[in-house]
Amino acid sequence: MRFLFVLLFFTFLTTQNHAQGIDQPAVDFQSAKVQITMDPAQEMVSGTVTFDINILQDTDQVLIDAKNLVEFTASSTTHPSMTSSQNDAGIVLKYRFRESEKTTITIAFKSQPTKAMYFIDSDVDGRWEQAWTQGQGKYTSNWLPSIDDMNEKMEWDISVTAPDDLTVVANGNLISKKGEGDRMTWNYDMTNPMSSYLVAVVVGNYAISTATSQSGVPLDMYYYPEDEQKVSSTYVHTKEIFxxxxxxxxxxxxxxxYKQIPVKDFLYAGMENTGTTIFDDQFVQDELGAVDRSYVTVNAHELAHQWFGDLVTEASGTHHWLQEGFATYYAMLAERHIYGDEHYHVNLYEQAELLNEQNQSGKSTALLDPAASSLTFYQHGAWAIHALRDLVGDAAFKAGIKRFLKEYAFKNATTDDFLDIMSQESGKDLASYKSTWLTNNQFPSNEALRLLRKDLFMEAYLQLLARRISPFQEALNSYKETLQPPVQKQMVLEMVGQLSLHEDTRKYDLLERAAATNNLEIRQLITLTAQEINDYNKEMISGMLTDASYATRENALVLLWNAATDKARLLKTAKKAWSTTNESLDMAWLTLAINSTGFSNNDRTAYLGQLQEYTKPIYSTSTRQIAFDYLIALGYLDDQNYLDLYQAALHHNYRFYQYARKLVNEQYAKEANKPLMDKVVELLTEREQEKLRLGTDL
Incomplete structure (x- = not known):
């Protein structure tokens, strides 16, 4: 399932097949063979999908979910007199189907998806260079006739024809490639069934790095050819996690x-399509960038879903924690394996803090509420599993997990299905557990605290946390003890955060000692929490300008620039010391240079031009947003930037287009901007202008 920051709503009106909520007589879709063609000159999909179906009871119709169809025809080799029609739900197939019959139905179609398949034209030349799918929450039926109900599982085989200079990735094994002219057809085969929302297709320019798991499973790690040097830092620990x-x-x-494919402007951090994780290419980082934006958590979370979500799927949204809670929990276990027990327990504590805040805000709901927040499904769910393991013990927990996954393999399950197995394996009545952790409208904070206190490290950590409200003198001895070997990173990070609240100059000696651990996270936090440069920290912060972290360098640069008398010299010296930068650090440097004396007017004009380039669609949404913010603060949006802003307001990524539309309205509200903005909007197509009007107050 999608990782973090997502609120999901699922409604399943029946355990039988249905199309968009319309009751459908019991039929069983056994398999689907997809053959599609994708043309970079069109944001459309054309092809066929052939279903093998078992009729479980007499019926005169079969329903197939299908949206955004430009055209379609339906035929059946087993029932040639079958007729078809289309309604708001999808395709209706009419025939007097009889119980125990088997039928084969082929839908030839052309679709123009408005969601669930996205076409990326980052150079705005009218031809997309990358396309990818995201079926969860939007449904695969937006581009491919299929079955939205996740309780319907079938075996999928997918063939995709695309230009021969592009790579096609889909679920399953690549069994063949066949070229014809300037086209290549990629044929993928699956051997086990899955829900339709887990169907995945990616088309783009990729190379592959391969590894093999301990058990012999092929691990394919895709990357853009120009990012070859970032493969090891991006996919670090992948085999170990697996x-x-x-x-x-x-x-x-x-x-x-198991395949992992980065894509541009993905809607979320990652998505665990069956055997095929798609993730945001902003996690593709060199060694310095991976310190600031690590893929490890997303990597482990999406891989855990291959068991919890893909192998065994929730029966309905009420049981969503069986997917998200378990993926979050097992990702935490993987991180504990890599980073240690202390990391794991501090992670639990931080999640509990967020859940406590949700309690206090009045927004907390039961874990079994299908309308619960992502925080509840993910973090509360992980805590519930941690608590269950503590209650039943390791042996019973592991035996229960294995039995649950075996009994419900390639099926759907409910919370009670899971609890029944755990109760049998442990010999414990789990009714009290269920009321405390699953049906309780509040996160059980006191019980979570009790569980945390069972760990000796956490007892010491909680004692240090209590110093947050202590005067500096009272906390000083605790801080000194924190820096005694063996130093625990999590303890030092908490101390650094607390020191930012104190003004006593003795804190700088403690910060120097913390920085001397040479832990990149600790040093980064020191620059992030420092409020100013002074005689006590100037040398320390200056030394962090060349740390192996772009974020640390950026934080240090801004602090030092604010205090510098010769700002241009500082910027030139810093840039000379860096062999590499990333987009965020580069934009920060350019913005500071534009605001610094000591550079010629020609230099500053050139720097402004470089900064303005970052609003273009070729860059990520996060980079573009930072660039817009900088340029608005500088007052330097030109016609190209306004065009980029209008296009951003039409973007498929919800958070980004919401940001852009708000910005459009704010800018248009200023009378001085209206003439240029009115002129630029005419460069959009009529369809784009109409979409913009519908999405903004203009």
Whole structure:
């Protein structure tokens, strides 16, 4: 399922097949064979999908979910007199189907998806260079006739024809490639069933780095050819995570292979399509960038979903924690394996703090509420599993997990299905557990605290946390003890955060000692929490200008620039010392240079031009947003930037287009901007202008 920052709503009116809420007589979709063609000159999909269906009871119709169809025809080799029609729900197939019959139905179609498949034209030349799908929450039926109900699982085989200079990735094993002219057809085969929302297709320019798990599973790690030097830092620990999870869960990885593909402007951090994780390419980082934006958590979370969500799928949204809570929990276990017990327990504490805040805000709901927040499904869900393991013990927990995954493999399950197995394996009545952790409208903070206190490290950590409200003199001895070997990173990070609240100059000696640990996270936090440069910290912060972290460099640069008398000299010296930068650090440097004396007017004009380039669609949404913010603060949006802003307001990423539309309205409210903005908007197509009017107050 999508990782973090997502609120999901699922409604399932029946355990039988249905199309968009319309009751459908019981039929069983066994398999689907997809053959599609994708043309970079069109944001459309054309092809066929052939279903093998078992009729479980007499019926005169079969429903197939399908939206955004430009055209379609339906035929059946087994029932040639079958007729078809289309309504708001999808495709209606009419025939007197009889119980125990088997039928084969082929839908030839052309679709123009408005969601669930996205076409990326980052150079705005009218031809997309990358396309990818996101079925969860938007449904695969937006581009491919399929079945939205996740309780319907079938085996999918997918063939995609695309230009021969592009790579096609889909679920399953690549069994063949066949070229014809300037086209290549990629044929992928699956051997086990899955829900339609897990169907995945990616088309783009990729290379592959391969590895093999301890158990022999192929691990394919895709990357853009120009990012070859970033592969090891991006996919660090991938094999280790895979081997750990397979051993910890105790059930062999259930699919033929495992592929990970970065894509541009993805809607979320990642998505665990069956055997095929798609993730945001902003996690593709060199060694310095990986310190600031690590893929490890997303990597582990999406891999855990291959068991919890893909192998065994929730029966309805009420049981969503069986996917998100478990993926979050097992990702935490993988991180504990890599980073240690202290990391794991501090992570639990930080999640509990967020859940406590949700309690206090009055927004907390039961974990079994299908309208619960992402925080509840993910973090509360992980806590519930941690508590269950503590209650039943390791042996019973692991035995229960293995049995649950075996009994419901390639099926759907409910919370009671899971609890029944856990109760049988442990011999414990779990009614009290269920009321405390699953149906309680509040996160059980006191019980979480009790569990945290069972760990000796956490007892010491909680004592240090209590110093947050202590005067500096009272906390000083605790801070000194924190820096005694063996130094615990989590303890030092908490101390650094607390020191930012104190003004006593003795804190700088403690910060110097913390920085001397040479831990990149600690040093980064020191620059992030420093409020100013003074005689006590100037040398320390100056030394961090060349740390192996772009974020640390940026934080240090801004602090030093604010205090510098010769700002241009500082900027030139810093830039000379860096062999590499990233977009965020580069934009910060350019913005500071534009605001610094000591550079010629020609230089500053050139720097402004470089900064203005970052609003273009070729860059990520996060980079573009930072660039817009800088340029607005400087008052330097030109016609190209306004065009980029209008296009951003039409973007497929919800958070980004909401940001852009708000910005459009704010800028248009200023009378001085209206003439240029009115002129630029005419450069958009009529369709784009109409979409813009519907999405803004203009």
């Amino acid at each position: 081997d750990f999870l397979e051993n910890e869960i105790g059930i062999a990885y259930p699919w033929q292979n």
